[in-house]
Amino acid sequence: MSTEMQIMELISTAGDSKAKAFEALKKVKEKDFEGARALINEARKIDIEAHRIQTELITQDLNEDVESPAMSLLMVHAQDHYMTSQLAKDLIEALIEVFDK
Known part of the structure; x- marks a missing residue:
């Protein structure tokens, strides 16, 4: 696979991860903490x-x-x-714990 294709795959994969993290944040707003944790695991x-x-x-x-x-x-x-997807995931994971108390 070419370097450019690897880079595009990294962009796409990171975007998918960030999207799952923000779906988890929506679950937090709905107070569905188990759903949020499942999405963070994804x-x-x-x-x-x-x-x-x-x-x-x-x-x-x-x-x-x-x-x-x-x-x-x-x-x-x-x-x-x-790096943005990593930060979003980590922050949203912490928010799940804060709001589930």
Whole structure:
């Protein structure tokens, strides 16, 4: 798979994870904490795939036997999506615990 396709896959996967996290936040508003936790767990499973892709890209960059992929705005965009999805998931997970008390 080309580097560009890997980057697009990272963007898509991170977006799916963030969407699940925000669905979980809607469940919090409805006081459906079990539903919220289930959605956060789905987001975590999606994150495993996003992390795998990110690790693959980093490994390629560190491999001295091949030319490193060029840093691009698309790569920066993918990293931004990934880190934002992680932050959203972590914050919403904390909100579930706060509001379920």
